[in-house]
Amino acid sequence: MNSARATRTTQVFLASTLYGAATLAAALDAGRFPAADRRVLLVSNNAAVPETTPGPAATPGFALLAARFDDVLDWNATIEPLHPSGWLPRPDDVPLWERQLRALWELGEDRVELVVESLQVAPAQALVQLFPGSPIDVYADGLMSYGPTRSKLDPQIGGRVRRLLHLDLVPGLEPLLLTEFGVPAELVPAESFLKVLAELAEEAPASPAAAGGALLLGQYLSALELISPQEEEELHVRMVRGAHALGHRDLVFKPHPSAPARWSRRVEEEAERLGAALTVVDTPVLAETLYQRARPALVVGCFSTGLLTAATLYGIPAARTGTGPLLDRLAPYQNSNRVPLTLVDALLPELEDAAAVGAWAPPTAERMPAELSGLVTAVGYAMQSQILAARRPDAERYLAAHLDERTWRYFKRRRLTALGLPGAVPSQLAFLPRSPAVRRVVRRVKHLRRSVRRTAAG
Numbered sequence: 001m002n003s004a005r006a007t008r009t010t011q012v013f014l015a016s017t018l019y020g021a022a023t024l025a026a027a028l029d030a031g032r033f034p035a036a037d038r039r040v041l042l043v044s045n046n047a048a049v050p051e052t053t054p055g056p057a058a059t060p061g062f063a064l065l066a067a068r069f070d071d072v073l074d075w076n077a078t079i080e081p082l083h084p085s086g087w088l089p090r091p092d093d094v095p096l097w098e099r100q101l102r103a104l105w106e107l108g109e110d111r112v113e114l115v116v117e118s119l120q121v122a123p124a125q126a127l128v129q130l131f132p133g134s135p136i137d138v139y140a141d142g143l144m145s146y147g148p149t150r151s152k153l154d155p156q157i158g159g160r161v162r163r164l165l166h167l168d169l170v171p172g173l174e175p176l177l178l179t180e181f182g183v184p185a186e187l188v189p190a191e192s193f194l195k196v197l198a199e200l201a202e203e204a205p206a207s208p209a210a211a212g213g214a215l216l217l218g219q220y221l222s223a224l225e226l227i228s229p230q231e232e233e234e235l236h237v238r239m240v241r242g243a244h245a246l247g248h249r250d251l252v253f254k255p256h257p258s259a260p261a262r263w264s265r266r267v268e269e270e271a272e273r274l275g276a277a278l279t280v281v282d283t284p285v286l287a288e289t290l291y292q293r294a295r296p297a298l299v300v301g302c303f304s305t306g307l308l309t310a311a312t313l314y315g316i317p318a319a320r321t322g323t324g325p326l327l328d329r330l331a332p333y334q335n336s337n338r339v340p341l342t343l344v345d346a347l348l349p350e351l352e353d354a355a356a357v358g359a360w361a362p363p364t365a366e367r368m369p370a371e372l373s374g375l376v377t378a379v380g381y382a383m384q385s386q387i388l389a390a391r392r393p394d395a396e397r398y399l400a401a402h403l404d405e406r407t408w409r410y411f412k413r414r415r416l417t418a419l420g421l422p423g424a425v426p427s428q429l430a431f432l433p434r435s436p437a438v439r440r441v442v443r444r445v446k447h448l449r450r451s452v453r454r455t456a457a458g
Helices: 018-029 062-066 075-079 091-104 124-130 190-203 229-245 261-274 287-294 305-314 323-329 338-347 354-358 372-383 389-402 413-419 436-457
Strands: 009-015 038-043 071-074 111-116 136-140 161-167 185-188 214-217 250-254 277-280 298-301 318-320
Touching: 009 018, 009 124, 018 038, 018 062, 018 136, 018 161, 018 185, 018 190, 062 190, 071 075, 091 124, 111 124, 185 190, 190 287, 190 305, 214 229, 214 287, 229 250, 229 261, 229 298, 250 261, 250 287, 261 277, 287 305, 298 305, 305 318, 305 338, 323 338, 338 372, 372 389, 372 413
Parallel strands: 009 038, 009 111, 038 071, 111 136, 136 161, 161 185, 214 250, 214 298, 250 277, 298 318
Antiparallel strands: none
16 A cells, blocks of 8 residues: 555544644644645544543634644544444454545555554554554653553554654653654654644633632542542542642632542532632633633642643642652552653642742753653663663662662562562662572462462362
């Protein structure tokens, strides 16, 4: 299908969120993509029940972003009744699917270039499999790009990736994503992204949010099974209490679009008890739209990307809450939320620490902690030691020099022991985790224990 006869180039941009589509629009405005004969925006609604949850195309302002493309296509409609997040093509079906898509999308013999997010999972994984000869650009619309690739990619896919486009949400920090394939990172200029967000704010419905208040961001972490629904309700209530304790009397709560309505009621009840005025934003707008319109005095959340967008791109003070318990409980250690959680915890003040919140200053490359890159590399290696095997010396150096009471929160002794890294066990016993003999003994003991339990149960 990608023969030498092809004379046209079509770029297919996959987006599943309005934030992602805005990132693509900013990259286009900044000239980050070469000229093409045709540009197609392929929209995917990855909600658990897309039939009842509006996708990005139904969000106010989407038409402004779509105007930058020649066509807008619907991935859900293309593969229905299959779900975008759960379907991958069978290898034997790929040629049939590619012919079908070329006919359906009027691609003909065009040279197809793919621009996708979250390459490790569907729908991006499905799309790149269906066009096996196409080069790939990956763009990141959040903090996960600073972490490692979450699973081992087929070299036939990873080797096709030309670059990683990302926002400079942590000034000066280089992403780990896809570095195992030598993929270079390229910045999407902040000024272009802010211009796109300003356009979206113009189109968004009027917000009742009061200017200068504290904005509280909900994430729906219980849907990811990171905490229980009851714990998430309490997390939101702590946001209200913490903002009120800092002197904020005008509060705005932006719940996750899929979160239960009762969570907003709990927040409202707590604000009323404290004597604070609270507004719940129930319209589908980006947090950045509220930054643009209401210019809050403080943004509060757990580890939402919006916290660093506020701090880095808008210069709005931001504070975190709940990151400590999550760092302790997040499992397995390889969970892809670990690096975003680590970054927010390391860079932003705790909401309950009034002095730290009061001393806040906008993050810049010069103000970043000197050891931040080493911390992220060490955490990333501990998460994906096989994928980032070349980073082991860097991880060892960081752990040997910086593992202390403050940084232990980002690591697990069991994980360090399994990988034979500094800090796991006393130095004189450091050979044990990597000793084949010790591992055989441990396996034998575990086997004997299971045998004894089965005998006792019988």
